[in-house]
Amino acid sequence: MITEIRFFLNNREVSITTDPLKRLLDVLRDDFHLFGTKEACGEGECGACSVLKDDKIITTCMVPVGAIQGASIMTIEGLRESERGRTIIEAFADGGAVQCGFCIPGMVIAAESLLAEHPHPTDEQIRLGIAGNLCRCTGYDLIVDSIRLASERGDGLW
Amino acid sequence: MRQTPIGNPIRRVDAVAKAAGTLKYVADYHFDDMLYAKMVRSAVPRGKILSIDLPDLPTGYYFISHKDIPEGGKNQLQMIKSDYKCFAENEVRFIGETIGLLVGPDRGELEELLSKVDISYETQPYSVTIEEGLECKGGPFVGDDNLFCDFTIDKGDVDKVFKNADRIFEDEIRTGWQEHVHLETNGAVALCEGDKFVIYVSAQCPFYVRKSIAGLINRPYEDVIVRQTATGGAFGGKEHFPDVLAGPLLVATYTIGKPVQLIFDRFEDSAYSVKRHPSRTRFKTAVDDKGNIIAMDIDVVYNAGGYESCSYVVLQRGVFHATGVYNIPNSRVRGRAVATNTFPSDAFRGFGAPQTLFAVETHLNHIADSLHIDPLELKRRHFLKKGDVTVTNGHINENVVLPEMLQQVLDQSGYPEKVRTYEKGSYKGIGISFYNHGGAFTGNGEQMIIKAKVRLKKNRNGTVDLLIGSTEMGQGLQTALIKIVADALQIDPKYVRYPNPDTSKVADSGPTVASRSTMIVGKIAERAALSLKERWNESDELTVEEEYEHPEGFPWDQATFQGDAYIGYGWGACVVEVEVDPLTFEVNTTGIWSSHDVGVAIDELVVHGQVNGGIIQSLGYAAMEKLDFSQKTGFKQVGLSDYIIPTSMDFPSQRCTLVENPYEYGPSGAKGMGELVFNGASAAYVDAVSRAVNRPIYSIPIPPETITELIS
Amino acid sequence: MVESCYIPKDLKEALRIRKETQARPLAGGTDLMVVHRRGTGVVPSFPWPVMIVSRLPQLQGIFTDGNEIVIRSLVTCSEIEKNDDVPYQVRKAASLLGAHSLRNLATIGGNICNASPKGDLPVPLIMMDAKVVLLSATGKRILPLDEFITGPKKTALHSDEILTEIRIPVPTVPYSHIWYRKIGTRKANAISKLSMSAAITFSQERIVTDFRSANGASGPKVARSREVEQILIGTHAREIANKIPEILSAYDAILSPHAMPEYRRSSTRRMLHYFLTKAASEDCERIII
Numbered sequence A: 001m002i003t004e005i006r007f008f009l010n011n012r013e014v015s016i017t018t019d020p021l022k023r024l025l026d027v028l029r030d031d032f033h034l035f036g037t038k039e040a041c042g043e044g045e046c047g048a049c050s051v052l053k054d055d056k057i058i059t060t061c062m063v064p065v066g067a068i069q070g071a072s073i074m075t076i077e078g079l080r081e082s083e084r085g086r087t088i089i090e091a092f093a094d095g096g097a098v099q100c101g102f103c104i105p106g107m108v109i110a111a112e113s114l115l116a117e118h119p120h121p122t123d124e125q126i127r128l129g130i131a132g133n134l135c136r137c138t139g140y141d142l143i144v145d146s147i148r149l150a151s152e153r154g155d156g157l158w
Numbered sequence B: 001m002r003q004t005p006i007g008n009p010i011r012r013v014d015a016v017a018k019a020a021g022t023l024k025y026v027a028d029y030h031f032d033d034m035l036y037a038k039m040v041r042s043a044v045p046r047g048k049i050l051s052i053d054l055p056d057l058p059t060g061y062y063f064i065s066h067k068d069i070p071e072g073g074k075n076q077l078q079m080i081k082s083d084y085k086c087f088a089e090n091e092v093r094f095i096g097e098t099i100g101l102l103v104g105p106d107r108g109e110l111e112e113l114l115s116k117v118d119i120s121y122e123t124q125p126y127s128v129t130i131e132e133g134l135e136c137k138g139g140p141f142v143g144d145d146n147l148f149c150d151f152t153i154d155k156g157d158v159d160k161v162f163k164n165a166d167r168i169f170e171d172e173i174r175t176g177w178q179e180h181v182h183l184e185t186n187g188a189v190a191l192c193e194g195d196k197f198v199i200y201v202s203a204q205c206p207f208y209v210r211k212s213i214a215g216l217i218n219r220p221y222e223d224v225i226v227r228q229t230a231t232g233g234a235f236g237g238k239e240h241f242p243d244v245l246a247g248p249l250l251v252a253t254y255t256i257g258k259p260v261q262l263i264f265d266r267f268e269d270s271a272y273s274v275k276r277h278p279s280r281t282r283f284k285t286a287v288d289d290k291g292n293i294i295a296m297d298i299d300v301v302y303n304a305g306g307y308e309s310c311s312y313v314v315l316q317r318g319v320f321h322a323t324g325v326y327n328i329p330n331s332r333v334r335g336r337a338v339a340t341n342t343f344p345s346d347a348f349r350g351f352g353a354p355q356t357l358f359a360v361e362t363h364l365n366h367i368a369d370s371l372h373i374d375p376l377e378l379k380r381r382h383f384l385k386k387g388d389v390t391v392t393n394g395h396i397n398e399n400v401v402l403p404e405m406l407q408q409v410l411d412q413s414g415y416p417e418k419v420r421t422y423e424k425g426s427y428k429g430i431g432i433s434f435y436n437h438g439g440a441f442t443g444n445g446e447q448m449i450i451k452a453k454v455r456l457k458k459n460r461n462g463t464v465d466l467l468i469g470s471t472e473m474g475q476g477l478q479t480a481l482i483k484i485v486a487d488a489l490q491i492d493p494k495y496v497r498y499p500n501p502d503t504s505k506v507a508d509s510g511p512t513v514a515s516r517s518t519m520i521v522g523k524i525a526e527r528a529a530l531s532l533k534e535r536w537n538e539s540d541e542l543t544v545e546e547e548y549e550h551p552e553g554f555p556w557d558q559a560t561f562q563g564d565a566y567i568g569y570g571w572g573a574c575v576v577e578v579e580v581d582p583l584t585f586e587v588n589t590t591g592i593w594s595s596h597d598v599g600v601a602i603d604e605l606v607v608h609g610q611v612n613g614g615i616i617q618s619l620g621y622a623a624m625e626k627l628d629f630s631q632k633t634g635f636k637q638v639g640l641s642d643y644i645i646p647t648s649m650d651f652p653s654q655r656c657t658l659v660e661n662p663y664e665y666g667p668s669g670a671k672g673m674g675e676l677v678f679n680g681a682s683a684a685y686v687d688a689v690s691r692a693v694n695r696p697i698y699s700i701p702i703p704p705e706t707i708t709e710l711i712s
Numbered sequence C: 001m002v003e004s005c006y007i008p009k010d011l012k013e014a015l016r017i018r019k020e021t022q023a024r025p026l027a028g029g030t031d032l033m034v035v036h037r038r039g040t041g042v043v044p045s046f047p048w049p050v051m052i053v054s055r056l057p058q059l060q061g062i063f064t065d066g067n068e069i070v071i072r073s074l075v076t077c078s079e080i081e082k083n084d085d086v087p088y089q090v091r092k093a094a095s096l097l098g099a100h101s102l103r104n105l106a107t108i109g110g111n112i113c114n115a116s117p118k119g120d121l122p123v124p125l126i127m128m129d130a131k132v133v134l135l136s137a138t139g140k141r142i143l144p145l146d147e148f149i150t151g152p153k154k155t156a157l158h159s160d161e162i163l164t165e166i167r168i169p170v171p172t173v174p175y176s177h178i179w180y181r182k183i184g185t186r187k188a189n190a191i192s193k194l195s196m197s198a199a200i201t202f203s204q205e206r207i208v209t210d211f212r213s214a215n216g217a218s219g220p221k222v223a224r225s226r227e228v229e230q231i232l233i234g235t236h237a238r239e240i241a242n243k244i245p246e247i248l249s250a251y252d253a254i255l256s257p258h259a260m261p262e263y264r265r266s267s268t269r270r271m272l273h274y275f276l277t278k279a280a281s282e283d284c285e286r287i288i289i
């Protein structure tokens, strides 16, 4: 069954006519060519496919596009255009958070989601905030440090 | 960490592109007319293929198998050993072995077709465990004993010493499979470009891929161009395994003439990819009346799975590290790699060393327990020093700074005080481990086999290109090598470019394995940069090439494994502190301290990140990464919801320090470190848990269920 | 294979579609989309029609109705976690379910209807005697949750029904001591190996007037035995220690001998022992951790 789904993607209204059960992840990557959203598990476990839906972090490999009718989706491509997004990305680069990079766009989304809720998070809050994002390279320490750095540098942004 | 000019962190060259999501990984490449492939795999661990019934293939869909290998092509992948078949023909040796590829334009259709492929087998009894392999359960399928290799190295006179020993301790230590879980799964795209074939692949060693697969279509290496795509983690899992994708893809694109993409999903990538070798290490250790270890007789067996691939080399490293960082006057180590009907075991960060290092550390803890002394007392007494003779009767050629490293972790962790106050069995424990890692290829491999080359090109605009086959896979190599070159040229690193390799454009600097890239390739790059600097004004455009030069005076005999197996080592010390929940036996790690000697850090932040990541991977190996055989899917814990790796909540933040100890033959004094940092934390963790619950531990992993069994 | 998918606009339409096509509700999709996935770039395929109910306004919201807390079926774990009206153990279970990104999607209705033996929310809910409201185009049924979940992945849901509400009775006398513990496969973002929810109420004379305990991931469905709980009713706090062995061995019998039996049994024994001993002691805090 093919249906028209309208939603906001990185602050622009878009529409797509497709099977409503198609995974949002495939819609973003295959139909909108937004390759910053990664697939690493396909079962909701790793967070590489994270985006913000109505400002809340979700994993797109589990969401049928039919469920986001009217919603607002922000991917790394949208976030990186904002002051907050840039602040996080720069902090990740300076703080040594990035190794192979495959988990990182999802981590940046998680960081944004966390900072929106806790602009000055404790280390424990940071660790909890990224617990749904698996990283096999960094052991997380420098990611935690970098999020703290982003929160300091971006004081007032969140 | 000490600040040295080269060590001062710079922003990693790839960081912003990765964080902003602009960097392309293999799954992000799309070509006109591109087809997709799905692998058709063996469903049984051992058997003969009787028939393959395919559903009717719609137009535009293909089944590619060994029958598509052209005249003159050989159905084999040329890994270190060339026994791995590109496509199984008559027999299958393990669940998940490649039988063919289904290729076509629609992935949904391919899934449908795949579910309708019907293969019938004559199944045979099969072996899974080391014991079953050694007993040749179901009859041997490799030689007449299922052994891919079997060798022994001797130092001193073990038998004589055993006769006079005061006490003899016997032990058996085991480690399990471990899955790499590079966050990016394996993937490749093959296509034709003119009369050449191009492979885009997420891989550590583009030149390995080329060499491994060109023979399938009977073409010279140069006809296959391999382009490495940004690689989302590897850890050894993309050393030889990319060949298993690239080979069938090359045959497919050769047959069909269109680009073909094969990306594993996570389920496939965890069920049907290579793993770390499970191991069984048996010790017989002689101790004199003063409590000194005077001899060790060690029997190491690695479960190699269905094909040898690089197991012989992995095993060598395991054997050469079997006595750890200790000077044991007499030793004998036998190593065997046994074939079983499980997915082939292969390279994984540490390359055979973590298994025996875990074993020897744990064994020494058991001895110390019996002698009623702290393991640290026993261990530090035997620390290797410069000039000491190694298990292969070579020498330690460098200053060993273990005492300084030890002091750092003792001061920071409060180990001595905590050992005094945490009673055994009090559910609180602290553990310590020591480890090393021989740098680069074993013996004279760099000189005899690899012969690495580095090319530097000065462009008209004054920028410099570093053109080598070494790859960035997350470890920070691009940043490190750019810094080395820039430092030698005395230019800003931003003027040095180091693109992902394309085998038709770069020099073969050898595989990106064995922690050799900074130390060996970096050194050649440094020399190339110095010579470019000298010739800088000769011309607007200039290319220089340098080759590996083996330092004099480090004898090695590859036939007998005698001499300096490694010229230099990285060294490590790690302390881990835990609390065990008395209700649930869940382990809460409360502190992690480490100190490493990596020579000189080329970039302290990069090193810091490697240490953190390596230690967490090692703790996962010990604490939670359980992987069992399954008759259904090859492995039981497949996918990331069943195969459990650490999250940000599982371990606390680490304290890590370095002891600077410049290495004469490395660039700016650097040594390899990517694997070293994996080699020891698991032993410290197990030591801590073992003390906390006052039970000896003989194998990893140890999830809470296992701890419960130990206690009851 | 039928490939229909519906996106009803309101509950009424959903009930009609449900009746006419038996389409199954897809709420957060975190179970359905994963179980029926077919890989990258391939639309998941379901053996029956599906209706995406994720955005139905009538199934959102948490409120109090008399002495019941009502949680509508599309309420997500994140919403439960943050709502002070929801009893502690349910909030705690919701907060430990999966990771943040999952909790923003996973609904209470989905968690219940999925009826996984490892599902977390039914454990405290069954302990508290929660009921479910099942609506169809033709009527409404109310069932105790413990009866609604009939076995692993099995419920008493009729093919024309939708779960609309979960009703949690608030005890007239608040529990004196409560406990929730989840043992996951790791410290976060983890499926339960075992979970346990318990509560006890003492009269002013320190006599046990209520005791209840439920276990998750310990059998085909949530394990709870009212007979075992009865053993303790009427007991003085002082006497609890004497009754613990009897309780533990009776409780043991309700746990199934499945995977990791020894681990589950012995951990349960230790936890129950700990909870009761703590609760019986003087000056024990209300929330036992």
Ligand SMILES: Cc1cc2nc3c(=O)[nH]c(=O)nc-3n(C[C@H](O)[C@H](O)[C@H](O)COP(=O)(O)OP(=O)(O)OC[C@H]3O[C@@H](n4cnc5c(N)ncnc54)[C@H](O)[C@@H]3O)c2cc1C
Residues within 6 Å of the ligand: A043, A044, A045, A062, B641, C024, C025, C026, C027, C028, C029, C030, C031, C032, C033, C034, C073, C074, C096, C097, C098, C099, C102, C105, C106, C107, C108, C109, C110, C111, C112, C113, C114, C118, C119, C120, C121, C157, C161, C162, C163, C164, C190, C191, C192
């Ligand atoms: C990575 C990951 C981690 C997880 N961790 C946990 C965990 O820690 N603990 C845990 O308990 N679970 C866990 N789960 C399972 C899952 O997330 C939960 O069960 C979740 O609550 C399901 O809710 P949903 O809305 O996503 O369900 P859906 O997938 O939408 O539906 C699940 C089932 O319920 C039915 N259904 C849904 N709503 C209704 C309704 N209103 N009326 C009738 N039927 C309905 C559906 O038809 C389907 O059969 C995890 C899942 C994933 C992917």
Ligand code: FES
Residues within 6 Å of the ligand: A038, A039, A040, A041, A042, A043, A044, A045, A046, A047, A048, A049, A050, A059, A060, A061, A062
């Ligand atoms: S790919 Fe979606 S969570 Fe891993």
Ligand code: FES
Residues within 6 Å of the ligand: A097, A098, A099, A100, A101, A102, A103, A104, A134, A135, A136, A137, A138, B183, B232, B233, B474
């Ligand atoms: S940086 Fe590689 S997985 Fe996180």
